[in-house]
Amino acid sequence: MASLIPCPHCGPRPKEEFTVRGAVLPRPAADAPVEEWQAHVYLRENPRGDYAEHWHHSGGCRRWLVVKRNTATHAVHSVTDAAEGRP
Amino acid sequence: MPDTLLTARPALANAATGHFGLPGAGVTLTALPEDRLWQALARPGTDPAPLLAYGAGPCPLRSIGPGQWLIVGVGTGTLAEAQAALAPGFALSDQTHGRVRVSLSGPSAADLLAKGTAVNLALLPEGGAAQTLFGHLGITLARTGPEAFELAVLRGFALSLWDELILLGREYGIGARAA
Amino acid sequence: MTSHRLPTGGRLDRSRRVEFSFDGKALHGHPGDTLASALLANGQRLMARSFKYHRPRGVITAGSAEPNALMTIGREGRTEPNTRATMAELYQWLEANSQNRWPSLDQDIGALNGLLSRFLGAGFYYKTFMWPASFWEKVYEPIIRRAAGLGRATTLQDPDRYEKTWAHCDLLVIGGGAAGLAAALTAARAGASVVLADEGMELGGGMLSDPASWPQLAEILAELATLGVRLLPRTTVFGWYDGNVFGAVERVQKHLAVPSPDAPIERLWRIAARQAVLASGAEERPMVFAGNDIPGIMTASATASYLHRQAVAPGKRTAILTQGPAGFTLAAQMEALGLEVAALVSLGNGPAWQGKAPLIRGIPGKAIGGKSLKSLQIEGGPRIEADAIAMSGGFSPVIHLACHRGARPVWSDARHAFLAPSEQDGLLIAGAAAGLSGHAACLGDGAARAAAALARIGLRAEPAFGPAPEDAVAQAPLGELGKTKAKKFVDYQNDVHAKDLTLAAAEGYADAELAKRYTTSGMATDQGKLGNINAAAILAKARGTTIAAVGLTTFRPFYTPVSFGALAGTSRGHDFQPTRLSPLHGWAKTLGAEFVETGLWLRSAWFPRAGETGWRQSVDREVLTVRRAAGLCDVSTLGKIEIFGTDAAEFLNRIYCNGFAKLPVGRARYGLMLREDGFIYDDGTTSRLATDHFYMTTTTALAAGVMTHLEFCAQALWPDLDVRIASATDQWAQMAIAGPMARQILQRIVEADLSNEAFPFMAAREVPLKGGIMGRLFRISFSGELAYELAVPAGYGEAVADAIMAAGAPEGICAYGAEALAVLRIEKGHVTHAEINGTVVPADLGMGKMVSPVKPDFIGKHLLHREGLTDPQRPQLVGVVPLDPATPLRTGSHVLAKGAAATLENDQGYLTSTAHSPHLGHSIALALVAGGSQRHGEEVVVWDGLNDAAIPARLTSPVFIDPKNEKLHA
Amino acid sequence: MRYSALSVLLNGLTGKAPAPAWRSPEPKAEYDVVIVGGGGHGLATAYYLAREFGITNVAVLEKGYVGSGNIGRNTTIIRSNYLLPGNNPFYELSMKLWEGLEQDFNFNAMVSQRGVVNLIHSDAQRDAYRRRGNAMRLHGVDAEILDRDQVRRILPFLDFDNARFPIKGAIRQRRGGTVRHDAVAWGYARGASARGVDIIPHCEVTAIRQDHGRVTEVETSRGTIRCKRLALATAGHSGITAAMAGITLPIETHALQAYVSEGLKPFIDTVVTFGAGHFYLSQSDKGGLVFGGDIEGYNSYAQRGNLANIEHVAEAGVAMIPALSRVRVLRAWAGVMDMSMDGSPIIDKTHLPNLYLNAGWCYGGFKATPASGLCFAHLIAKDAPHEVARAFRLDRFARGHLIDEKGQGAQPNLH
Ligand SMILES: Cc1cc2nc3c(=O)[nH]c(=O)nc-3n(C[C@H](O)[C@H](O)[C@H](O)COP(=O)(O)OP(=O)(O)OC[C@H]3O[C@@H](n4cnc5c(N)ncnc54)[C@H](O)[C@@H]3O)c2cc1C
Ligand SMILES: NC(=O)c1ccc[n+]([C@@H]2O[C@H](COP(=O)([O-])OP(=O)(O)OC[C@H]3O[C@@H](n4cnc5c(N)ncnc54)[C@H](O)[C@@H]3O)[C@@H](O)[C@H]2O)c1
Numbered sequence A: 001m002a003s004l005i006p007c008p009h010c011g012p013r014p015k016e017e018f019t020v021r022g023a024v025l026p027r028p029a030a031d032a033p034v035e036e037w038q039a040h041v042y043l044r045e046n047p048r049g050d051y052a053e054h055w056h057h058s059g060g061c062r063r064w065l066v067v068k069r070n071t072a073t074h075a076v077h078s079v080t081d082a083a084e085g086r087p
Numbered sequence B: 001m002p003d004t005l006l007t008a009r010p011a012l013a014n015a016a017t018g019h020f021g022l023p024g025a026g027v028t029l030t031a032l033p034e035d036r037l038w039q040a041l042a043r044p045g046t047d048p049a050p051l052l053a054y055g056a057g058p059c060p061l062r063s064i065g066p067g068q069w070l071i072v073g074v075g076t077g078t079l080a081e082a083q084a085a086l087a088p089g090f091a092l093s094d095q096t097h098g099r100v101r102v103s104l105s106g107p108s109a110a111d112l113l114a115k116g117t118a119v120n121l122a123l124l125p126e127g128g129a130a131q132t133l134f135g136h137l138g139i140t141l142a143r144t145g146p147e148a149f150e151l152a153v154l155r156g157f158a159l160s161l162w163d164e165l166i167l168l169g170r171e172y173g174i175g176a177r178a179a
Numbered sequence C: 001m002t003s004h005r006l007p008t009g010g011r012l013d014r015s016r017r018v019e020f021s022f023d024g025k026a027l028h029g030h031p032g033d034t035l036a037s038a039l040l041a042n043g044q045r046l047m048a049r050s051f052k053y054h055r056p057r058g059v060i061t062a063g064s065a066e067p068n069a070l071m072t073i074g075r076e077g078r079t080e081p082n083t084r085a086t087m088a089e090l091y092q093w094l095e096a097n098s099q100n101r102w103p104s105l106d107q108d109i110g111a112l113n114g115l116l117s118r119f120l121g122a123g124f125y126y127k128t129f130m131w132p133a134s135f136w137e138k139v140y141e142p143i144i145r146r147a148a149g150l151g152r153a154t155t156l157q158d159p160d161r162y163e164k165t166w167a168h169c170d171l172l173v174i175g176g177g178a179a180g181l182a183a184a185l186t187a188a189r190a191g192a193s194v195v196l197a198d199e200g201m202e203l204g205g206g207m208l209s210d211p212a213s214w215p216q217l218a219e220i221l222a223e224l225a226t227l228g229v230r231l232l233p234r235t236t237v238f239g240w241y242d243g244n245v246f247g248a249v250e251r252v253q254k255h256l257a258v259p260s261p262d263a264p265i266e267r268l269w270r271i272a273a274r275q276a277v278l279a280s281g282a283e284e285r286p287m288v289f290a291g292n293d294i295p296g297i298m299t300a301s302a303t304a305s306y307l308h309r310q311a312v313a314p315g316k317r318t319a320i321l322t323q324g325p326a327g328f329t330l331a332a333q334m335e336a337l338g339l340e341v342a343a344l345v346s347l348g349n350g351p352a353w354q355g356k357a358p359l360i361r362g363i364p365g366k367a368i369g370g371k372s373l374k375s376l377q378i379e380g381g382p383r384i385e386a387d388a389i390a391m392s393g394g395f396s397p398v399i400h401l402a403c404h405r406g407a408r409p410v411w412s413d414a415r416h417a418f419l420a421p422s423e424q425d426g427l428l429i430a431g432a433a434a435g436l437s438g439h440a441a442c443l444g445d446g447a448a449r450a451a452a453a454l455a456r457i458g459l460r461a462e463p464a465f466g467p468a469p470e471d472a473v474a475q476a477p478l479g480e481l482g483k484t485k486a487k488k489f490v491d492y493q494n495d496v497h498a499k500d501l502t503l504a505a506a507e508g509y510a511d512a513e514l515a516k517r518y519t520t521s522g523m524a525t526d527q528g529k530l531g532n533i534n535a536a537a538i539l540a541k542a543r544g545t546t547i548a549a550v551g552l553t554t555f556r557p558f559y560t561p562v563s564f565g566a567l568a569g570t571s572r573g574h575d576f577q578p579t580r581l582s583p584l585h586g587w588a589k590t591l592g593a594e595f596v597e598t599g600l601w602l603r604s605a606w607f608p609r610a611g612e613t614g615w616r617q618s619v620d621r622e623v624l625t626v627r628r629a630a631g632l633c634d635v636s637t638l639g640k641i642e643i644f645g646t647d648a649a650e651f652l653n654r655i656y657c658n659g660f661a662k663l664p665v666g667r668a669r670y671g672l673m674l675r676e677d678g679f680i681y682d683d684g685t686t687s688r689l690a691t692d693h694f695y696m697t698t699t700t701a702l703a704a705g706v707m708t709h710l711e712f713c714a715q716a717l718w719p720d721l722d723v724r725i726a727s728a729t730d731q732w733a734q735m736a737i738a739g740p741m742a743r744q745i746l747q748r749i750v751e752a753d754l755s756n757e758a759f760p761f762m763a764a765r766e767v768p769l770k771g772g773i774m775g776r777l778f779r780i781s782f783s784g785e786l787a788y789e790l791a792v793p794a795g796y797g798e799a800v801a802d803a804i805m806a807a808g809a810p811e812g813i814c815a816y817g818a819e820a821l822a823v824l825r826i827e828k829g830h831v832t833h834a835e836i837n838g839t840v841v842p843a844d845l846g847m848g849k850m851v852s853p854v855k856p857d858f859i860g861k862h863l864l865h866r867e868g869l870t871d872p873q874r875p876q877l878v879g880v881v882p883l884d885p886a887t888p889l890r891t892g893s894h895v896l897a898k899g900a901a902a903t904l905e906n907d908q909g910y911l912t913s914t915a916h917s918p919h920l921g922h923s924i925a926l927a928l929v930a931g932g933s934q935r936h937g938e939e940v941v942v943w944d945g946l947n948d949a950a951i952p953a954r955l956t957s958p959v960f961i962d963p964k965n966e967k968l969h970a
Numbered sequence D: 001m002r003y004s005a006l007s008v009l010l011n012g013l014t015g016k017a018p019a020p021a022w023r024s025p026e027p028k029a030e031y032d033v034v035i036v037g038g039g040g041h042g043l044a045t046a047y048y049l050a051r052e053f054g055i056t057n058v059a060v061l062e063k064g065y066v067g068s069g070n071i072g073r074n075t076t077i078i079r080s081n082y083l084l085p086g087n088n089p090f091y092e093l094s095m096k097l098w099e100g101l102e103q104d105f106n107f108n109a110m111v112s113q114r115g116v117v118n119l120i121h122s123d124a125q126r127d128a129y130r131r132r133g134n135a136m137r138l139h140g141v142d143a144e145i146l147d148r149d150q151v152r153r154i155l156p157f158l159d160f161d162n163a164r165f166p167i168k169g170a171i172r173q174r175r176g177g178t179v180r181h182d183a184v185a186w187g188y189a190r191g192a193s194a195r196g197v198d199i200i201p202h203c204e205v206t207a208i209r210q211d212h213g214r215v216t217e218v219e220t221s222r223g224t225i226r227c228k229r230l231a232l233a234t235a236g237h238s239g240i241t242a243a244m245a246g247i248t249l250p251i252e253t254h255a256l257q258a259y260v261s262e263g264l265k266p267f268i269d270t271v272v273t274f275g276a277g278h279f280y281l282s283q284s285d286k287g288g289l290v291f292g293g294d295i296e297g298y299n300s301y302a303q304r305g306n307l308a309n310i311e312h313v314a315e316a317g318v319a320m321i322p323a324l325s326r327v328r329v330l331r332a333w334a335g336v337m338d339m340s341m342d343g344s345p346i347i348d349k350t351h352l353p354n355l356y357l358n359a360g361w362c363y364g365g366f367k368a369t370p371a372s373g374l375c376f377a378h379l380i381a382k383d384a385p386h387e388v389a390r391a392f393r394l395d396r397f398a399r400g401h402l403i404d405e406k407g408q409g410a411q412p413n414l415h
């Protein structure tokens, strides 16, 4: 991971071209209870192992990507467009 | 009040030109005319065919990301006409003044580019484009020939890019010239 | 006089002399020499002083692991401390100086530390220097710090250039010895793209020390060149990173007397390799015996290297200490060259010996000598007169890079060495680095490994060499030798000796990592390349366990140290970051603007005129001119974003906390964008140019951030919306034309009706300009005046600005800069990121009403009502004026209630922005003050302890001019 | 054994076999307090529990060697130049404890108040630092604003003439400085051990067992250990240990690299931070320039970083001090940090009445070590927060009482 991220649109690109936001978390429904919003904004599973993060290819195609990777080994399992599979 | 036409000033009007560095001319840097540069944005799920058909000239369409292209170079028709022709699938954002294009050509052009971008140029086909970083600068990189490339950069950074290319090209004896 | 140079042999160009100096002494060598070999050739054995005890030291290796022979080379800005003489190629007029000695290398006072050494054992710092307490900082620490370090860095600017580059290849081969060359050849013949890097000045590795293999070496190199392999000598691969990217540094011009300014002195390579073969060889282990650091003692492979590559004899009489066949081979070679071998001392089972030198079975007891070796006492045996010792304590594979990504070295009982996992993703290990010995075996292994590596990426390769047997059996590490209590060095440079390690173990620091930190063993510039294995053996004995159980300390980049310069590349000085120029930069420059860095932008700050002596004078004039007549300000640096799509309005409605869905075409609206946690992120105006086309402006500071935020929302949160976003910041030159005369001036160049009725406050439309272009005109105001912002295609910006200035000349229009803009907006009570500092919510700024109570959802809606965000005592925006109009206020001052003591508990807020208001004739400020919105009129103290000021002041409304907004609507 | 000038002298003369700095006992079956994490904070907590509160039936369980976490891999900077009232008194207490530390625990951790200088490159930065400096002054903490000439006098080799972002001044805290990081861990370990605390390395806690809503015992790689109270001080691993008790924290774990140059003769005698890029630098007492920059940006437990970051840091370094160009970097390493959602720490109780939490130190918890240990010990011993640590509550996120010095919001990699 990280030195070269395989962008699904641009191919392998160096870390410098990306900006990381953090965990991929579905945004709660507008009418979700406030506790759900608090958890969404503040709480993180933070596992030592497989994790999905939002990375932005800010120096490339400017797409938001879902990077599935291992936080212990830095192995990248998959990189997909964030919009993929969404309605 | 201006009785005369307003005239545009090219971003690289005062850029350095001449020969720099070691003898030889491994690479030539040329400022390209600021004639046309439109960004096309496709509505998600739109078939790109009409847009692809719209282009003309050498590599006039540069893919810069999913659903996004730059339409570059000399062409006929105004943006409004093109927009009308391409609606509603595509929106056009005029970037003619927003980005400045330069070309790099010569046997050392690829080596020079490798000093800034991690794109594997051996895999970039003629006509292919990549949105990437050159050092700290975002560029749209396109291959226009076996040893020829074109770079588009935000106008505000055009001089910085120009100077950086000359600096990195000294090793190859770079020639820099206006369009 | 080059006393130790052999009359023939070596890979030198003897036809050319290279002059150089060491500690001011003029010497010479030849092309092909390193600084170390040239010094040795000149009989200069004493090359350095050690770190702690200032022991006299010579060279011990011929490569990058050298811990002793570090010197400062170069002059002025090119001064380079701690340079390994073994890696520095000789160039004409090279200046080298020894380090860490006073007054001279020969007579060094610091050597007295050696006498105190029994008190300066491992960790002595931690137990002493505590009494009296005040002495630590005044006495002890300055002494410790003065003694620290080896060389002295220059404080001058480096005149040379550095560059970086990327390379991509199918196979990267690290190390150009037998294994690496075979790997590269195998891959290149198969048509793979290959990069071969070696830190040496010549490719060949161990083959270079073996004249018999030179013809084969030449053949292989020639074929590699014809096959188009990228050969990178003088290139050290220093780190292995994620994504199979390797960092390497090429010493492009370090070997040249006068580097060309047209090329870099060093080049940083980032090599993205699909596969790599690590063929980095093996490091010979020094032996740990008393006096093992006396100049004249080196490893056997170093001896062989100097002999064969530079034709330098290590001494007149050489004793060879060996554990295994390496010393036997060397002894035979030396005798063949007619050099005297005083004795061949074998510590294990060696092969048969037919040479002249006496073969002694024993272990070294003590080496004797001061600045140069005199003799060697064999433990319980004879004393051998010798001025040089070549020692071979077996070999440790060089596995650093293979352990940079988390893999731990594993002890191999068969190889008597720590090995790295041989098969990792993207990396295979070959040759001596995998524990093999023998030229032929390494060729075969390199070839086989390359074929295996290529098979992983689907390429078929025929090994260029077949398998071959090894020529030696591996030897176990020896640990401490001999019974004497005298110092036996393990880490030469840091003066860590065997007893330091046993002491550390006894004090509870027996873990390899703790022992390292307590004794500093392995922390010197060579990072324990020579010593760590011996340290592990000594700790194992002290703990009564095995070397395998002790293990090695963590390998980290850099394999060898890398200059800041190479890592920084061209990003230095003025080019540290690119400069972003406004399309009106030339216009402002012509008008004499002073510029200020704002992020990467240069913005015009003010426009001094003849006769004005300080910036304040210029700014006051600009402000007053705007309020009285009109001014033009470059606001092109604002972020500008075009938003298209049938759902663009709905999208904006979710982005801003206030409503945007019903914004009519042709109108602009001020919006507040929150973060999901409820705090304000950014503000700006967004205009609707068509039903499905908006034009957003952001603050200069957050232009990129807002763009990224919008993209996130569009792509990751609501990909179902038809919304498309393009940054247009650079497309438009945007200027504010503000002041009571703005309309009449602008009307002279805009071909559209600008009357209040036709173009009211917050109108936003495309308009034709005289002169034949279209612009986008917005009636918005940051200054509080009747004002417009006009955007024109960037290339026309300067022409349009010139035209407006000409049009406004009769009214006395002036150009105003960012400073005047700030004064104007503070007078008007408008906020920027000085106020929107990431910890304020809309209500804090008096904008609570902007938060839509009806929208079901927008970013930031859901956490906005937490108790901490709704507390009426939160800091709220107020104005502040000094009671004494002559007293200036300073931003960053805090606000205290009148009469309250200056304590943190009494802190009520702070001044976010201040200005001298030429309009009011005194200082004014905006501030965030607890419950401030209810406290207008209250007297407070503006406390600026940094400047010893406590200024009586009054809280006011934050709007200092035109509270009814009459000017805006005029 | 007490260290004194005499003991060093006598040991040197007699060559007497030294005693271990701390005992290495086998873990007992049960302790009054089990502290998970033998880093600076865990060891300091044990020390103060014993020394201040007389609680000595305590074990510190450490999965690696003592001090193998961030205490052993940080850039050693101490300072108390905090802005917000939730932080400022806490860090100032820590500074005061540093000032007396050596005498207190009879171990020379080389506390070196060589000053911390933060450079200013813009008016906005100066304004922000003036706000901060005044907050410090309000609490009696030393702070001074320097102008460009004053900076030039103390750091003449910064780039004053050709800088992309000109140096306009600095804020300085003279009492800030550096401390020999490993020695802090060793000193607390030794002091705690001498007072009866068991320090147990290579003992990884793998599970936390509960009964009737209370923690009863921990499962470890060296067996099960019962405890009356359990205290977590696992820094970068807080997410993992908290999860063992069913708690999800407002924390992400990120890697931060640090670097050291080859040893040099005295080059710089203060700590200095660049204001126009991520770079800070000081010189260790061995002569190495110790420096660092920003975190890697992605969640990581890997204790290693990437090349891009060192390049970025070196660029900033050379931009700040052009002469660094020729200095060589010796080693790069990384630690994994508990980056909290507002950049400030947590010292609090949890939903389990006998489980205590110390976390969220980000890249700045070294300087906090003494105060963190004291305040955490206070919380464990008295079941009530120490007055200077009252704001470090776990529920502040839900309640909206954030302690966000940078105003970056809930994105840890921006803090
Ligand atoms: C590169 C770098 C530079 C830094 N620079 C500074 C600086 O200049 N100034 C500053 O103030 N701060 C700095 N910091 C931050 C500071 O080091 C940390 O905030 C602080 O050390 C954290 O507290 P600690 O010492 O208790 O953590 P640690 O030393 O990390 O202690 C936590 C311990 O818990 C152990 N542990 C974890 N899980 C378990 C388990 N399940 N069972 C048993 N044990 C476990 C770990 O092994 C570790 O030893 C820096 C950090 C890094 C990484
Ligand atoms: N006699 C013995 O017992 C013994 C033991 C080990 C090796 N050897 C001999 O050494 C040779 C082994 O061949 P080999 O090819 O495995 O090793 P080698 O030592 O010949 O070559 C290794 C090369 O790698 C280079 N290198 C190491 N790390 C590097 C890095 N990070 N970046 C760039 N370059 C780097 C070295 O400078 C060297 O040139 C054989 O001839 C073998 O006989 C002998």
Ligand SMILES: Cc1cc2nc3c(=O)[nH]c(=O)nc-3n(C[C@H](O)[C@H](O)[C@H](O)COP(=O)(O)O)c2cc1C
Pocket: C513, C522, C523, C524, C527, C553, C554, C556, D072, D073, D074, D075, D076, D181, D258, D260, D284, D286, D288, D290, D303, D330, D331, D332, D333, D334
């Ligand atoms: C303040 C400080 C100074 C250091 N100085 C050195 C040094 O001079 N030489 C060295 O090899 N390592 C030095 N290190 C780095 C350590 O060797 C080691 O890399 C670091 O403690 C992290 O441990 P690890 O690499 O074993 O994971 C230093 C570390 C710190 C925190």
Ligand SMILES: [Zn+2]
Pocket: A007, A008, A009, A010, A011, A057, A060, A061, A062, A063
């Ligand atoms: Zn991409």
